[in-house]
Amino acid sequence: MAQLKRRSPVCLTLLAILLSTFFSCSFVVSMGTAHKPTRRSRVALSAEFQPGDYVKARYHIDHNMHNAILLSIEPERGPRYVVSWDEPDEREPLSGTTDIELIKKAKTPLTGQGVHNEKQVFFVGDKVDALFYTDNGWYAADIIEKGKKGEDYWLIKWKDPDGGNPTEEKPGHELKLTKRVKNIPLY
16 A cells, blocks of 8 residues: 655645636635634624623634623724723733624623723622732732722732731722622623
């Protein structure tokens, strides 16, 4: 029995061109990783998105769809949507994407300075890492209620208070979302 020889990528490309010429069909040859475009649901095609909507959005690093909250829409850019991920990684808690699908409409749209500045949004029950001033480290905490110092302040409860005060009021810029609560009050 004859042994099959391995063909180089250039050979395969030339073969695809030759076959497409004879059989009048088109072939796509990709040397990179495959990115399968998703079909948008009928709801997503007809929906008018607004800040606060709960969506699935495509993350540009792994090309998968992940749950997020829509923060803003930039129609002049195709449209481009800015989202806040439910389980963000350290590098990118907010991202821009062009591919979203509606999960649930917000009863009332998100408004306020945080949305317009594309800041992370928090809710009571969210799991966060919070800045601890003594050593400038980030430690696990839960948001237990809205703070009293201003719009973007949150009362947190440290997972391990290490002998200190178990609760503390923190501004939003001193919090990093690690996991969003499942019963978001917008829906």
